[in-house]
Amino acid sequence: MRTPGLPGDSRYDDPALGLGIPEPERTPQVESWTRAAGPDGAGGDGYGGMIARLRGFLDHVAAARLDPGTVAALSDDLGAWCERLADAAVAEHEQVFGHRDDMPGRGQTMAPALRVHEANRFSVRGTVRFGRYFLGGNGAVHGGAVPLLFDEVLGRLSGSGGRTRARTAYLHTDYRSITPIGAELDVHGWFVSEEGRKRVLRAEIRHGGILCAEAEGLFIVLNPGQP
Incomplete structure (x- = not known):
């Protein structure tokens, strides 16, 4: 079996590699992994659709080779939107981006959105696709994006089920094989142990039967008043 994104695969030279990935739909969730949401998975306010377009953008x-005229026009448009959004800036505790637990990926674009299929206080299973934005080279996900996903998954699981919030103390990642762009990947995270303020969790990413990467994280429960 050929690994997608490597020489010999029919998609190796595909200029659309990793493009057109749909926004993960809302699926039934358990515990506090997500809250109930509207039909579009975003409380019905359109925010999820906007984030989906931003991911696609x-x-x-990332995939485009732009001519100077397009670069200039896009730069002007982005500048105009920056000025418009500046008037809508709020304090961190009022921020929406990355705070939408009713949406896959919490309504952010820093990491790819995990579609959760099974979750409880001690384990989570889901699927994810890394888009072209996360390309490192030769069809492989950038090495820095893999631990970013692991931290997102394990950090959320660490604080699920009504637990006190915790922060990452360390996150060790082992890369076992290529993590392909554009492919549906299986993600599994689980608790290993919990003692005092220390929570140890592990996670893995698989493409079919191939282990792409695995990680172990230590999360420390915050003391009262800690940010």
Whole structure:
């Protein structure tokens, strides 16, 4: 079996590699992994659709070789939107980006959105696709994006089920094989142990039967008043 994204695979030279990935739909969730949401998975306010377009935009920018005129026009448009959004800036505790637990990926684009299929206080299973924006080279996900996903998954699981919030103390990642762009990947995270303020969790990413990467993280429960 050929690994997608490597020489010999029919998609190796595909200029659309990792493009057109749909926004993960809302699926039934358990515990506090997500809250109940509206039909679009975003409380019915359209925010999820906007984030989906933003993810798609970043994928297409990453894939494009732009002529000078397009670069200038896009730069002007982005500048105008920066000025418009500046008037809507709020304090961190009022921020929406990355705070939408009713949406896959919490309504952010820093990491790819995990579609959760099974979850409880001690384990989570789901699927994820890395878009072209996360390309490192030769069809492989950038090495820095893999631990970013692991931290997102394990950090959320560490604080699920009504637990006190914790922060990452360390995150060790082992790369076992290529993590392909554009492919549906299986993600599994689980608790290993919990003692005092220390929570140890592990996670893995698989493409079919191939282990792409695995990680172990230590999370420390915050003391009262700690940010």
